[in-house]
Amino acid sequence: MGKTARGYRGLALSVPLLLAGCATHLDRNGEVTTPEAREAQAHYDVQRLAPSPYTPDDWPEALEARVLLPDTPEGRLRPAALLVHGGGWQRRSPDDMEEIAERLAERGYVTVNVAYRFAPQHRFPAQLHDLQQAMAWIHSRANVWRIDTDHIVGVGYSSGAHLVSLLGVSGNVAALAEPYGGKHARLAAVLGGGLPSDLFKFDDGRLVVEFIGGTRAEQPTQYRLASPIYHVDADTPPHFLFHGRWDGLVPVDHATDFYAELLAQGVESELYLQHFRGHFTSFLTRGHAIEAGIAFLDRQLLDD
Template sequence: MKKIIIFISLLPILAYAQINRDTSFTIRSAYEKVKKDYPFVKPAEIKTEGLKIFKNIVYYKEGERKLALDLFMPESPKTKLPLIVIVHGGGWRSGHKEMEHPIASRIAQKNYITATVEYRLSTEALYPAAILDVKRAVCWLKKNSGAYKIDTTKIVLMGMSAGGQIAAMAALSDNVEKLSVRECNINAAALIDIDGVFDMTTPSESGKDTIPSKPSAAKQWLGFTYKEKPDLWVEASPLEYVDRASPPMLFVNSSLPRFHAGRDEAIDILNEHGIYSEVYTIENTPHPFWLFHPWQERVVDWVDGFLKKTLN
């Protein structure tokens, strides 16, 4: 018997007409760049077999602005399942939650619940708005865990590129007042960083602002260059918050050293405190490798293997 896939759309998101959006980073634009050097790759596709998919669930509203998430889960879970909250990339100013539907669906088929989250980009709100948005999404999911069979003791944050930095900041900053929300603490059981920078002060990130008329993506998000406010760039670095209370971490990286910044230092701190970590660097890969076949399948297998070790 063919399984029925259920698509449910709840309250729609506010129309985006009044929000200045940068649409430069999409799967199509990334593919056009990547295929020149990697002609064998293909954009990964959404997998729907055996899944229920809930789209555009509003998790937070401020005035007329609504933020939403999309949820992927097995059709008939027998027990509560771990939740993986996925934060898309795009230089803090572009990208969208739908970009991560393929990887979210593939992971959900491994018997997890996954959520791709909308957050305010730098064209709408500066740091730390994106981090607070992700935290509110997690809190909404925890509050509504019964309706979606979520095991609230197994909340995992996962992000790609700028989303990896945001996910890491959300997972590691429960005790940071500026980065806290009144709704709840995250209490992340694990963190998965896919090519997200852990140290924003590294020259490959902080040294870009040499031409005032061409601000870096990080400057546009933080509001200041590194020279203008170095303490702010330190504050926005996940490495600053890695300590004995940190969750196990999985790092999956491209071959580009820029996106490894702070990773090894974070692992050293984890090792000092006996906290488990794994790291994979895929040779000869472009930055947005996780969006494409054949690399996405490898990422999903690593995520599944890591979580089976750490959540159990």
């Protein structure tokens, strides 16, 4: 290997290490400067099930879930995580969330990594209804998979984070909870990155217009209904948010304003701001954010 090739390889290895320390982690007490020690951290073997349809036969589109089962001790209930990929509500696949699903499963979570219907063919709230159906499916298998149904969390990035957060607040809004909501849709906590929390902030961009089915002026009620920030109350599940400060696709004020509203309503939340990263690099260099997020989820479930 020549000097130039070695130099590029060294740069590729060093950049993630340099970025790892470039973050600001906040909770309601201010900056989190010392991560909690995690002694005897669990690391379970994982069984991968064949992808299965989670939607009923009469659903507008057949949708599949990928399930990972941790090899936890018999007779013990375990938490579950519903994972939802990004892609502007109209592309990408559960492949994007596989590494996060594996990490959660190794920590003892049953993970359910789902596909959902895409815009513009299927507009809001079709995607939320898909997730509500996925939650009902998880509940229907809770006994077989030994899931504690009070300890189901939502995990997503970008539009996937938007959808799991919207699922988290859907119980607060009758128009979102029906017809597929109800008790099965309740999340114990949310881990979301690059989350579009207020759709009014977008300048009638194509992705949002196609997701909603019109501009802000044409569909103001739907824009508000589809924006998690407007539905936060004291019953909103705890949120861990991570976001790139240089995010040009979903500007960082989506995270900072949402975080402020969560705290104002007394919702346990943390904000992990990644410096020098945009929307895509925030996801690609997500390692430390995800670790902090899983630690947050663990604490919420333990304190529940």
